[in-house]
Amino acid sequence: MNGLRCCASAGCLARGSGALIGALETAISRAELGDRIQLRPVGCLGPCSQGPLLALDPDGDLYAGVGPQDAETLVAALARRLHQGSDQATPLEWAPARGERLDLRAPFFQRQRRIVLEHCGLIDPTDLEQAIAVGAYGQLERVLQGWSPERVLTELQRSGLRGRGGAGYPTGLKWATVARMPGARKVVVCNADEGDPGAFMDRAVLEGDPHRVLEGMAIAAYAVGADHGFIYIRAEYALAIERLRLAIDQAVRRGRLGPALFGTGFGFSVELRVGAGAYVCGEETALIASIEGKRGTPRPRPPYPAERGVGGKPTLINNVETLANVAPILREGADWFAAIGTAGSAGTKVFSLTGHVRRGGLVEVPMGTSLTTVVLEMGEGAPEGSAVKAVQTGGPSGGCVPADRLDTPLDYESLQALGTIMGSGGMVVLDQSTDMVALAAYFMAFCREESCGKCVPCRAGTVQLHGLLERILAGSASRADLDQLETLGAMVMDTSLCGLGQSAPKPMLSTLRYFRGDYLARLEAP
Amino acid sequence: MPVPTKPESFMALEAVLLRHHRSPDSLIEILHQSQNLYSYLSDPLLRHVATRLKLPLSRVKGTASFYHLFRFQPPARHRCVVCTGTACQIQGASALIEAMEESLGLQMGDRRGDGWVSLSEVRCLGTCSDAPLVLIDGTVGRQQSSDGLRRWLQELEP
Numbered sequence: 001m002n003g004l005r006c007c008a009s010a011g012c013l014a015r016g017s018g019a020l021i022g023a024l025e026t027a028i029s030r031a032e033l034g035d036r037i038q039l040r041p042v043g044c045l046g047p048c049s050q051g052p053l054l055a056l057d058p059d060g061d062l063y064a065g066v067g068p069q070d071a072e073t074l075v076a077a078l079a080r081r082l083h084q085g086s087d088q089a090t091p092l093e094w095a096p097a098r099g100e101r102l103d104l105r106a107p108f109f110q111r112q113r114r115i116v117l118e119h120c121g122l123i124d125p126t127d128l129e130q131a132i133a134v135g136a137y138g139q140l141e142r143v144l145q146g147w148s149p150e151r152v153l154t155e156l157q158r159s160g161l162r163g164r165g166g167a168g169y170p171t172g173l174k175w176a177t178v179a180r181m182p183g184a185r186k187v188v189v190c191n192a193d194e195g196d197p198g199a200f201m202d203r204a205v206l207e208g209d210p211h212r213v214l215e216g217m218a219i220a221a222y223a224v225g226a227d228h229g230f231i232y233i234r235a236e237y238a239l240a241i242e243r244l245r246l247a248i249d250q251a252v253r254r255g256r257l258g259p260a261l262f263g264t265g266f267g268f269s270v271e272l273r274v275g276a277g278a279y280v281c282g283e284e285t286a287l288i289a290s291i292e293g294k295r296g297t298p299r300p301r302p303p304y305p306a307e308r309g310v311g312g313k314p315t316l317i318n319n320v321e322t323l324a325n326v327a328p329i330l331r332e333g334a335d336w337f338a339a340i341g342t343a344g345s346a347g348t349k350v351f352s353l354t355g356h357v358r359r360g361g362l363v364e365v366p367m368g369t370s371l372t373t374v375v376l377e378m379g380e381g382a383p384e385g386s387a388v389k390a391v392q393t394g395g396p397s398g399g400c401v402p403a404d405r406l407d408t409p410l411d412y413e414s415l416q417a418l419g420t421i422m423g424s425g426g427m428v429v430l431d432q433s434t435d436m437v438a439l440a441a442y443f444m445a446f447c448r449e450e451s452c453g454k455c456v457p458c459r460a461g462t463v464q465l466h467g468l469l470e471r472i473l474a475g476s477a478s479r480a481d482l483d484q485l486e487t488l489g490a491m492v493m494d495t496s497l498c499g500l501g502q503s504a505p506k507p508m509l510s511t512l513r514y515f516r517g518d519y520l521a522r523l524e525a526p
Numbered sequence: 527m528p529v530p531t532k533p534e535s536f537m538a539l540e541a542v543l544l545r546h547h548r549s550p551d552s553l554i555e556i557l558h559q560s561q562n563l564y565s566y567l568s569d570p571l572l573r574h575v576a577t578r579l580k581l582p583l584s585r586v587k588g589t590a591s592f593y594h595l596f597r598f599q600p601p602a603r604h605r606c607v608v609c610t611g612t613a614c615q616i617q618g619a620s621a622l623i624e625a626m627e628e629s630l631g632l633q634m635g636d637r638r639g640d641g642w643v644s645l646s647e648v649r650c651l652g653t654c655s656d657a658p659l660v661l662i663d664g665t666v667g668r669q670q671s672s673d674g675l676r677r678w679l680q681e682l683e684p
Contacts, residue, residue: 011653014666048655197611200652235558235595236651276554277594279649293553294585295592311551354613354654361655392612428612428654442615446649452592 001038002078003057005121006066008041009048009207010239011200011361016067017052023071031075036082040130043120043208047108048361050099055121059092065099073097107377108359113340115348116324117364120208125243128211128250136211137256139330140218144264152223153179156326158334160346165191165282165319166397166423167499168345168412174316177306178224181314186226188217188268189310189317191287192233192240195279196395197446199426201350202320204362206233206240209324210247214257214270216323219330221268224316229270230291235277244272279396279450283498284317286452297452298498319424321350341367345411349425355392356382356431371406375429386431390514394423396443396450397503399510400430419510421503436515437522440508441469447504458501461492465505472522479523486512536574538563543578550579557590566597602637602644604682606630607661611650614658618672622658623647625672629679643682 006012006021021041028037045053050064066074077094084090095101104110114120123130131137143152157172178186190213194202206213217229233241248270251257259267273291280286281296288309290296309315325347329337338346345367354360357379365374375381375391382388390400399420401408408414415422430439448462468485471477489505496502512519542559546552556575561567567590576586590596606626610619623634626645630638637644651659656668660675667678 010651011655014653014656014668048653051655194652195649197615197650198613198654199650200654203652236648273555274558275593276558276596278592290554291551293549293551293555293589295589297592352654354657355616395612426612428616430616434616439616442612 001057002036002082003038003040004074005040005042005045005055005057007043007045007051007053007121008125009044009204010237011044011048012051012053013239015051019068020052020054020066020071023068024075027071027075031079033075033079033082037075037078040124041126042122043125044117044204044362045121046112046361046363047102047359049357049359050102050361054096056092060104061092062102062104063096063099064102066096067098070096070099107373108361108363108379111369111373111378112364113348113366114364115328115340116205116212116321116350117208117362118328119212120205123209125208125210126246128247128254128256131209131211132254135327135331137215137218137251139327140215140222140256141262143219143222143330144262144266149179149223149225152219152330155330155334156223159329159337160334160344161322161325161329161337162345162412163319164321164325164349164424166394166421168422171318171322174306174318175220175223177304178226178314178316181306183314185228185313186221186224187310187313187315188221188224188226188229189287189291189305189315190217190229190231190323191282191284191317191319192231192237193275193282193287194237194320194424195234195282196397196424196426198352198354198392198428199395199424200352201362201425203237203240204352205320205324205350206237207243210240210244211251211256212324212327213320214247214251216318216326217270218257218261218268219326220316220318220323222266224314226316227267227269229268230273230310231270232273232275232281232287232291234275241272241274248272278452279446280452280498280500283500286498287317288315295452297454298500300497321425342409342411344413349410349422351410351425351427353379353427353429355428356386356388356434357429358383365410367411368409370409371401374410374427375406379429382429382431386433388429389432389434390430390436392420392428392430392439392507393426394421394506395426396446397421397499397506398423398426399506400436400439400514402514405514419513420506436511436518437469437472440511441466441473443507444469444504447500451500451504455495455497455501457492457495458497458504461488461496461501462504464488465492465508469508472519475522475524477523482519482523536564536571539574539578548579550581550585553579553581553586553589554593557586557596561596566600568598599637600641602641604643604663605661606643606645606679608634608645608647609649609651609657609659609661610647611652611654611657613654614650617657619658621672622660622670622675625675626660626679629676642684 286296305315444466
């Protein structure tokens with residue numbers, strides 16, 4: 001059986017993979033090869049900058065830049081090979097008219113270690129049976145039929161998994177805290193409000209393998225003693241919302257979600273809540289307010305959501321990628337997971353590699369992989385005639401790593417030491433043409449607009465900081481303005497109520513740290 | 527479709543309210559559905575939602591106005607959106623905004639008085655490999671050039 005896997009994630013769809021899938025369907029049925037060639041729309045296949053992408057089984061080849069005009073020739077080539085009586089002994093004599101067959105020995109593929117994305121790009125995300133065939137809900141069943149919640153908690157803690165949403169809080173510890181809270185009704189929330197501009201890891205996971213996340217939520221619910229869950233997803237991700245709705249429906253009908261799962265007394269239901277365009281709702285207390293149908297403003301902690309969350313109930317909040325790690329950890333064991341990555345940052349991390357880079361897309365690498373490897377080897381560096389100036393990580397809450405520090409390993413602590421954060425995994429490569437002061441002003445404008453206005457340092461501070469940056473850009477700022485920028489930045493970081501304000505000055509402070517010259521060159525002559 | 531103004535005209539919303547058990551917790555979901563059904567959140571519609579959920583109008587309006595995606599006037603016939611996510615920003619989103627503003631005679635965030643066209647921005651659509659991106663009436667323009675954009679805008683139906 002030959003298989004064609006065609007990327008049907010938002011990136012490739014925008015490049016016309018929908019038309020490609022349609023043309024392939026027609027060509028296959030016209031050649032009457034429906035029983036010999038299986039066509040599957042799948043999740044992200046990786047190098048989005050070269051889409052639409054198409055994978056061929058059992059060869060394992062990956063083709064880039066495939067269009068609907070290629071459908072006839074591809075099916076004809078497959079038919080010829082099938083008539084020769086062989087599925088794979090001979091390589092397929094075919095290439096897309098305007099595309100190419102990708103060299104899978106390239107670092108972009110070789111340096112990856114796919115755990116979170118292991119089934120993304122393999123299965124049709126709209127077909128639960130395909131997900132089950134590769135093991136979806138298998139760990140949930142295993143856990144429900146023989147493990148105590150304590151054993152799940154211990155395993156998670158031993159694995160060393162840390163939150164993939166940005167802060168890196170130990171996941172096992174968070175679970176154990178919620179498990180210890182009194183109260184018969186608890187809640188599990190999946191934070192899919194991926195708001196950092198330039199980040200699309202969670203979108204790809206939800207579009208490509210939604211059941212993986214639902215299984216993680218159900219296992220978490222069993223471990224902490226919850227019976228209800230919410231997925232809070234940003235409204236901009238229309239396709240991910242559609243796939244999630246379908247996945248939840250399918251899982252309920254197939255007895256993977258709902259009451260009395262796998263013949264046990266444990267039941268778990270999941271509700272989807274769609275955001276309405278507010279970046280601050282990625283902050284956990286704001287997210288809770290939004291789930292409750294209110295303005296998404298944060299509140300002081302404590303009480304932490306573990307004590308009092310959605311509807312006043314003890315609530316566990318985990319990010320999409322964190323939850324997607326749960327099933328493989330239980331399947332392969334905590335020791336296996338802990339051995340991947342570094343001592344303090346176990347496992348892998350998914351990054352969305354974009355910006356001034358030759359080969360962009362979705363990559364999953366072991367923690368501790370250097371930025372050099374990801375940006376220069378896997379991404380193949382800046383486009384022709386240019387050079388990498390810096391790499392921005394962590395979005396509006398992160399900072400820039402200058403080109404001479406690209407040897408930094410990607411782990412929570414190393415990035416923090418450089419004045420940035422791991423963040424959720426957005427990685428925007430900046431080349432020499434990038435104006436770092438303009439970039440700082442861009443992020444500050446973002447935070448100014450997204451500030452909810454509840455606390456003064458963030459509401460007023462971001463306005464003042466943005467004003468100062470604009471003055472520098474206009475060439476009318478003095479040395480004193482630069483000093484004030486730093487003083488005020490530190491004050492906003494120290495005194496804001498929530499993570500948005502506390503990290504809003506970071507992109508600016510980090511560019512000041514590494515590219516001070518860019519600022520000084522724009523000051524008014526004294 | 528004429529937008530209803532009387533409470534009894536919002537019958538299509540009843541099924542949505544019922545599905546959410548008229549629970550204030552579902553206010554945002556209900557607002558989404560209301561906007562889908564009636565294309566924008568008119569004053570009578572917000573009043574109707576407040577009454578049916580037994581919530582103060584201030585709470586309903588306060589919540590709706592907090593979020594960027596809720597509209598309080600009818601959408602323009604042509605909706606032009608520029609993505610200003612980081613990847614688009616460093617690859618020319620500003621030039622695209624300029625081209626839009628110039629061609630349409632509008633400022634970012636504005637809507638033409640006769641409702642023909644509106645110009646707005648979105649912070650990242652998450653398909654950054656195609657930066658810079660614009661979105662016109664739901665169609666994505668990828669790796670968009672300013673010249674191509676100007677030609678596209680000229681083709682918009684009057």
